Amino acid sequence: MVRRHRRRAGLDAQWPARTSPGEQWGGRGISGGQWQRLALSRIHLRGAGIWILDEPTSAIDAEAEQEIFAELYANRADRITLVVTHRAWTLRQMDRIYVFDDGRVVESGTYTELLRRRGRFADLFAQQAEGDLAALSAEPVTSGDM
Structure with missing residues (x-):
């Protein structure tokens, strides 16, 4: 079961099974994106009925971010998932979107409804x-510019 959740969060490809993350605990130092993947793996494992995710993929590359949101959407049937994000495109598949401005809900609807x-x-x-x-x-970056 743990392996399945590690795979869902994209951790299998990055760490051997017995890796201990976090230098402060005598383990390996990991990036912000890896910490986010670890947190997502843990919520899968816990199986809670409500997930509250605040910028869950802010430190993860775009391709992995798409995979993670596709996974969240595919496995949403048995839970409520609340996603707080500033990246509008990550909400494409959400059932309902609430837009806040100055602490108040100013719009709600599906992705398409809100765009229209x-x-x-x-x-x-x-x-x-x-x-x-x-x-x-912008002007393309060439390998000589790096």
Whole structure:
């Protein structure tokens, strides 16, 4: 069972089975993204009915982030999952999204509904997309520039 949860969180490829994370406990130093994967693995193992995830993939690369959110979505049937994030695209498959502004709910709906409303959520999405598009239109980095 532990191996299945390690695999779900993407840990099998990174650590041998008996790795002790955290230098403070006499183990191996690990990155912020690895700590996040470990935390996600632990919540799978615990089997709680409610998961509250605050920026659960902020230190994880985009490809792994997509895999983790796909896993969360695929295994959501038996629990309530509350995800707090500033990355609009990570919420695509969520059943319901609540948008907060200044501590108050200002919008709620599905991903598509919120984009079509062209409200606060759509503004946040557009700002994030503009940043991505600006990076794409910038001068390419060559190996000599690194």
